[in-house]
Structure formats: C-alpha cells, structure tokens
Amino acid sequence: MSPHVLIDQQLDAFMHPATSLSWGADIQRQLTEMLADQRITIEEFNHYCGRLNKIVDGRKEVA
Structure with a gap:
C-alpha cells in the first residue's frame, strides 16, 4: 500500500471522535x-x- 494512502486513511480515521487521542502519537x-x-x-x-x-x-476544542 502506498504510504500516502495509508497516512490519509489514518488521518481520516483519527478525525472521528471515538478514536483515541493516543493514536495521534x-x-x-x-x-x-x-x-x-x-x-x-x-x-x-x-x-x-x-x-x-x-x-x-x-479535537481539543471539541473536548
């Protein structure tokens, strides 16, 4: 898988509020x-x- 596709998918998933903030690290x-x-x-x-x-x-603003 292209690194760009992988990063885009992870960033899109990280935008979801249910995703743990630790995933950002x-x-x-x-x-x-x-x-x-x-x-x-x-x-x-x-x-x-x-x-x-x-x-x-x-996400910090929403919290």
Whole structure:
C-alpha cells in the first residue's frame, strides 16, 4: 500500500471522535519512520504533520 494512502486513511480515521487521542502519537511515530526510511519527503512529512496538528487542535476544542 502506498504510504500516502495509508497516512490519509489514518488521518481520516483519527478525525472521528471515538478514536483515541493516543493514536495521534502513533501516527506521528509512523510519519517519522516513513521519513527516516525515505518513503516520504520532508515536504510531505511537514504537510502530514500539519494535517495531524489541525486534527489534534480541533479535537481539543471539541473536548
């Protein structure tokens, strides 16, 4: 599976309120591993981290 498809699916699932907030840390860890393995570029890493941060901020506002 493409790393981009996997990340998109995980971020979409993380937006759901029933998903544990700790899953955000797992996504961040996976992004870091993908960057280290050169499966994603630094630009993609920054893009996905930005999306992750927006989701976390939105979930904090709701809580």
